[in-house]
Amino acid sequence: MRILLTGAGGNIGRGLVPLLTAQGHDLVLSDLNPLPDEPPFAGLPFHQLDIQNGFGLEKAAEGADSIVHTPAWHGIHWRAKTEADFWRLNVDGTFWAFQAARSAGISRFVFLSSQAWHGHYDKYGFTKRIGEELCEYHRRVNGVRYVAVRPADLTPWGDNWVNRYGARLLYGGVDREDVLHAIERSVAFLAGDLAGEPEGLILDAVRPNAFDETQLEGWEADPYGACERIFPGSSDLVRQYEIRIGHKPSVLNSFLGWTETGYQPKHHFGTFLAELRGLDEAVVHAKRCPY
Secondary structure, eight states, X not given: OEEEEETTTSHHHHHHHHHHHHTTOEEEEEESSOOOSSTTTTTSOEEEOOTTTOTTHHHHHTTOSEEEEOOOOOGGGTTTSOHHHHXXXXXXXXXXXXXXXXXXXXXXXXXXXXXXXXXXXXXXXXXXXXXXXXXXXXXXXXXXXXXXXXXXXXXXXXXXXXXIIXXXXXXXXXXXXXXXXXXXXXXXXXXXXXXXXXXXXXEEEOOOOSSOTGGGTTTTTOHHHHHHHHSXXXXXXXXXXXXXXXXXXXXXXXXXTHHHHTXXXXXXXXXXXXXXXXSOHHHHHHOOOOX
């Protein structure tokens, strides 16, 4: 399938290029900034354009079967970006992506939404809610099949791997690789049978539950003991690396789209602990975010 990937130079876009290429898809890339002429971008068609005004987007979409639309300001940009900034990129950019889809006769669309959709009266969540409404509008009016992928927190973790990545998996965070997997599964889902009513699907790109509410009882009173019961051998690691586990973790209860797409996330606090256990302390402290 020929796919126009918008925001190809971003965090998610950079991960999707090798993944979708390996799946046999023919990619066309777009981004505001030039992309380096090196793997994974080397040799792929590229259109430099500003998604906020859409100029050049229709040309980029010509001949494509699907659009995977990723550009957005996120929660980490809250202080640096204004309401107008969020609107121009997250809303106007999505509007123009759908206009390009209409122009090129594209009927498959993957939209990178967010769990921030639930906080729909703040300047970030509100734009994601409007983005999903644009998806549904074009399904109803123009017959576009879509998947709106809602990742949880997957922001870059800098140089504090144990807390800004590992501990976050207790409290609603998701591994970037699982989000990339969710988008890949969304592309595969939309590549299926086009007969019948065009579908619109929400996919919760979140971590799996590694525990239930019963196992979390008493966490606040004794977080080390509770963690040890769920993840045997964890208490020494938690103390050694000063992993912040003081407040009670969350049990997720929304798994929209998992069955339909075959999404199966692999990373949670237990898998993080298993990786941590196998590393030398010097390696742990030297770890830096690769994205």
